[in-house]
Amino acid sequence: MAQVVINGLTGYLILTGNLSIGVFFSIGNFASLIFSELVVLNQNTTMIQSAKDLNNKLLVELKPVNNKENGQNNIANFAKLSIVKLQEHFSNGEVVSYPDITIKSGEKILLxxxxxxxxxxLFKLILGELKPTEGKIIFKDKNGQQIHPDLAKIGCIPQDPTLFPGTIKENITMFNNKLDGEAEEVAKKMQLGTDLKKCLMA
Ligand SMILES: Nc1ncnc2c1ncn2[C@@H]1O[C@H](COP(=O)(O)OP(=O)(O)OP(=O)(O)O)[C@@H](O)[C@H]1O
Ligand SMILES: [Mg+2]
Structure with missing residues (x-):
């Protein structure tokens, strides 16, 4: 609208003999440039404003979870695991129920x-990969207080291991180059030395 007004005024000044045609085109170009930039500015401002709510929600979601690693929730304080009335219902109607079990720290259990x-x-439930449909898995410290340890700190070798498309070393270090120097020693400790030698010879 402002651009139309400016062009109109310039046209009027030309018709009344106060401006030359050249000035009309210069002013037209200048006005067009300014107003197209204003349109872009307006569009971007609208986009920023409309994303404000989403950004605020993301900021809340991205806040680091406080696992209270050094407090009573440290996995090192774990003393007892209790499985109570645990059930998992799958979407296809399959239901798995467990008897109540208590496992003490240091105990070796054959399931x-x-x-x-x-x-x-059951392992998926203990590791937090699945949420129990019913019942609870309770971690307790030596005082019998419930703790909520960082489940990612629990080691588990799954039945169907995942192998990355990479070298054996990369699968051991999980692509962390800083651990390259330790890979061979770890492989030996895990009794993989003989197998690795066979691989190198093949
Ligand atoms: N994602 C899923 N959706 C539906 N049913 C599932 C799912 N995962 C497991 N089940 C069902 O839950 C039951 C328990 O499966 P699970 O894999 O835990 O058995 P398992 O004791 O580990 O068996 P295996 O000795 O063969 O490894 C099975 O009947 C299986 O079909
Ligand atoms: Mg299994």
Whole structure:
């Protein structure tokens, strides 16, 4: 609208003999440049404003989770794991139920059962990969207080291991180059030395 007004005024001044045609084109170009930039500015401001709510929500979501690593929630304080009335219901209607179990720190447990009875599912529940549909998995410290340890600190070698498309070393270091120097020693400790030698010879 402002651009039309400016062009109109310039046209009027030319018709009344106060301006030359050249000035008309210069002013037209100048006005067009200024107003097209203003349109871009307006569009970007609208985009920023409309993303404000989403950005605020993201800022809340991205706040680091406080695992209270040094407090009572440290996995090092773990003393007892209790499985209470635990059930997992899958979307296809399959239901896996568990007896109540208590496992003390340092205990070695053999979990056995026919295929499909829910052994892997129990590990997924303990590791937090699955949320129990019913019942609870409770971690306690030596004082019997419930703790909420960082479940990512629990080691687990799964039944179906994942291998990355890379070298054996990269699979051990998970592509962290800083650990390259330690890979061979770790492989030996894990009794992989003989197998690695066979690979190198093949
Ligand atoms: N994602 C899923 N969706 C539906 N059903 C599932 C799912 N995962 C597991 N199940 C069902 O839950 C039951 C327990 O499976 P799980 O893999 O835990 O058994 P398992 O004891 O580890 O068996 P295996 O000895 O063969 O490893 C099975 O009947 C399986 O079909
Ligand atoms: Mg299994």
């Amino acid at each position: 056995s059962g026919d295929s499909g009875t829910g052994k892997s599912t």
